Structure formats: structure tokens, C-alpha cells
Amino acid sequence: MMSKKLNKRVVVVQWKRFSATDIDVFSSLKGFCDSYPAYNYHTLNNYLSKKKVPFENDEIRIERQPLIQKVRRPDLPKVLFWDFDFDKLDWNRSYRTIIERVLDKGSPKDWEEMIRFYGRENVIHSLKNDITYLSDMTMEAVCEYFQLSKEKLRCYTKKQLNRGHWI
Numbered sequence: 001m002m003s004k005k006l007n008k009r010v011v012v013v014q015w016k017r018f019s020a021t022d023i024d025v026f027s028s029l030k031g032f033c034d035s036y037p038a039y040n041y042h043t044l045n046n047y048l049s050k051k052k053v054p055f056e057n058d059e060i061r062i063e064r065q066p067l068i069q070k071v072r073r074p075d076l077p078k079v080l081f082w083d084f085d086f087d088k089l090d091w092n093r094s095y096r097t098i099i100e101r102v103l104d105k106g107s108p109k110d111w112e113e114m115i116r117f118y119g120r121e122n123v124i125h126s127l128k129n130d131i132t133y134l135s136d137m138t139m140e141a142v143c144e145y146f147q148l149s150k151e152k153l154r155c156y157t158k159k160q161l162n163r164g165h166w167i
Contacts, residue, residue: 008067017059032062074098074117080105091117096130099123103131104138111145124148132158 011026026032029048033041044062047055054063073091080101081089091098095118102114115123124146134142134155143150150156 009064010067012063012065014061015059016061029062029064074113076102076106076110076113080110095122096126099126100131100134103142104134120146127154128152129154131155 011029011032013024015022078086102110
């Protein structure tokens with residue numbers, strides 16, 4: 001037996017009385033009708049199911065649209081995170097570790113993907129304020145790439161404060 005692929009959809013409601021851009025999104029038609037009892041679920045469901053066109057009157061336009069799921073992680077190689085459960089990484093909470101790892105072990109393509117995901121300004125902010133260790137070679141590359149001086153990097157200032165004995 002072949003499994004039927006379920007296409008998740010949402011209900012998009014455009015309110016004409018406010019402006020052309022006032023839009024609400026509901027996870028289901030039932031949810032919309034529960035919130036706005038003036039609209040009958042069965043009538044709208046029949047209309048949207050049979051005609052496959054939006055329901056529209058003077059004050060509202062209602063249509064079902066496919067749910068587009070946003071990618072919640074960067075496209076980085078698993079090998080960079082060999083010591084983590086890659087599928088369970090929290091890409092937002094673990095940003096310091098991820099940025100540090102990509103900068104230290106990643107390729108130029110990985111750097112570009114990290115910047116695309118986190119944003120250039122956020123990566124620079126992390127370098128200045130959050131990331132406490134980078135190798136000397138990586139620090140040089142980071143300074144050249146982002147046009148920063150070493151003194152701006154937290155990892156550099158921390159290294160200067162924690163110099164070991166020179167004996």
C-alpha cells in the first residue's frame with residue numbers, strides 16, 4: 001500500500017475593511033470559525049473544498065495555502081559536529097559553539113553558510129562579545145575576513161589576560 005503524502009495547509013484570511021495587507025493565518029478553518037462565529041465552518045469548508053478557489057465577499061477573503069516550513073538550521077556538514085548529536089543541536093541556543101566550530105574547522109563555503117544563517121552582524125557581535133577561544137591561525141583569518149583588529153576579539157583579549165608563565 002502506498003502512503004499518501006500529507007500536505008499541511010493553513011487558512012489565510014485577508015481583512016478588506018482594514019487594508020490590503022491585513023492578513024491573519026490560522027492553522028485550520030475550524031480554528032478561524034471558532035474565533036469568528038459569524039462565519040459558518042460547513043459553508044466555508046464546502047466552498048473551499050469543491051471550488052478550490054478563495055472565498056471572498058466585501059469584507060474578507062479566505063483561502064487555503066500550503067504551509068511552507070522554514071529551514072531552522074544551516075546547511076553545514078555533520079563532520080564539523082562529530083561530538084554532538086547533530087539532529088538534536090539547538091542552532092539558536094548553541095550559536096557560540098557552532099560559530100566557533102565553523103570558524104575553526106570549516107571551509108570558506110561553511111563560513112558563508114554560517115553567515116547566511118546567523119547574519120554577518122550577529123557573527124561579528126559574537127566574535128567581539130561571546131567567543132572565548134579561537135586558535136591563533138583562525139584569529140588571523142577571522143580578522144582578515146571580517147576586517148577586524150585582534151584587539152576587538154574577545155578570545156584575543158581573554159588570551160592576553162590569561163598568559164601563562166614563560167619559563
